[in-house]
Amino acid sequence: MVSLDECVIARLKKGKNHYEVFVEPEGALALKKGDDVKVEDIIAIESVFSDAGQGERASESDLLNIFGTSDAVIIAKEIILHGELQLTKEQRKRILEEKTKRIISIIAQNAINPQTKTPHPPSRIEKAMEEAKVHIDPFKPVDEQVITVMKAIRPIIPIRFEEVQIAVKVPAEYAPKSYGEISRFGTLVKEEWQRDGSWVGIVKMPAGMQNDFYGLVNHLTKGDAETKLL
Numbered sequence: 015m016v017s018l019d020e021c022v023i024a025r026l027k028k029g030k031n032h033y034e035v036f037v038e039p040e041g042a043l044a045l046k047k048g049d050d051v052k053v054e055d056i057i058a059i060e061s062v063f064s065d066a067g068q069g070e071r072a073s074e075s076d077l078l079n080i081f082g083t084s085d086a087v088i089i090a091k092e093i094i095l096h097g098e099l100q101l102t103k104e105q106r107k108r109i110l111e112e113k114t115k116r117i118i119s120i121i122a123q124n125a126i127n128p129q130t131k132t133p134h135p136p137s138r139i140e141k142a143m144e145e146a147k148v149h150i151d152p153f154k155p156v157d158e159q160v161i162t163v164m165k166a167i168r169p170i171i172p173i174r175f176e177e178v179q180i181a182v183k184v185p186a187e188y189a190p191k192s193y194g195e196i197s198r199f200g201t202l203v204k205e206e207w208q209r210d211g212s213w214v215g216i217v218k219m220p221a222g223m224q225n226d227f228y229g230l231v232n233h234l235t236k237g238d239a240e241t242k243l244l
Contacts, residue, residue: 016041018058023066024090026097028080034066035059035090039102042094043109046153053091060086062093101152109152116156117163118143124220125164125173131243133222134173142167176221179203182231183240186211192234199227216244 021036041056054060064072077084081092101109122136146166150159167173184192186208193213197205200219207213219227224243231239 016056016058021058022100022102024094024097024099025066026093031064031072031076031080033072033077033080033089033093033097034063035061035086035093036066037090037094037099039099039105042099043101043105045091045094046099053087053094057087057090060090062086062089099153106152110150113150113152113156113159114140114143117150117160120156120160121164121173121222123222125175126178126221127172128174128176129172131178131221133225134171138171139167139173142170142173145170177218178221178224179216179218179244180224180227181214181216181242181244184213184215184231184235185238188235188238189213192231192239195234196231199223199230 016038018036020038022039022042023034024037024042025032025034027033036058038056038058041051045051045053045056062072062077064070064076074084077089081089083089118136118139121139122133125139126133143163143166146169148163148166164173164175182196184196189207189212193215196217197215200217200223203216203218205213205215217227228241231241
């Protein structure tokens with residue numbers, strides 16, 4: 015168990031009532047994310063409260079009726095996983111920053127400006143999110159929030175998810191060493207080794223990653239490869 019001074023409250027509403035436990039915030043957050051954490055190591059008191067702030071414990075009969083058990087550890091786990099975790103200010107800030115960066119990265123890698131067929135830089139996506147006053151939820155999955163963010167910023171910047179196919183021809187002197195990295199960059203749709211030892215392939219990838227692909231090809235072939243957006 016941990017010190018009560020280090021704890022925050024995890025709360026779950028069932029019907030009209032609340033059920034609360036005192037938990038160590040970092041461990042509870044890790045458990046909520048799916049990490050392997052022992053509940054008994056992150057709760058301060060093996061008791062379930064109807065009002066933790068006032069020290070009012072929930073009745074055993076009430077717990078049995080609602081949770082099917084009066085075991086505080088089992089109930090605490092359900093409260094943490096399915097309820098609301100009272101994050102510290104530092105935790106909330108860190109999580110929001112991490113999720114925002116991840117969402118921007120996913121959009122930048124997978125979306126393009128349909129008018130120019132080119133990716134949006136992350137800074138432009140971030141600015142559009144600010145203009146749209148996008149709210150990032152610290153607990154909702156990133157993939158789910160990406161869809162919400164896309165809807166919010168579409169009226170501000172032209173953007174959509176799209177995949178592209180790029181044909182690439184690598185000269186014989188670079189082909190053996192470059193083949194592996196290039197073919198693994200996205201989905202290899204088609205490939206062929208030429209009689210002169212050069213390699214030709216068609217690689218499908220998220221549209222936002224095409225500049226990274228061109229950079230990789232140029233690096234591996236010292237700028238001697240041929241590429242074409244199909």
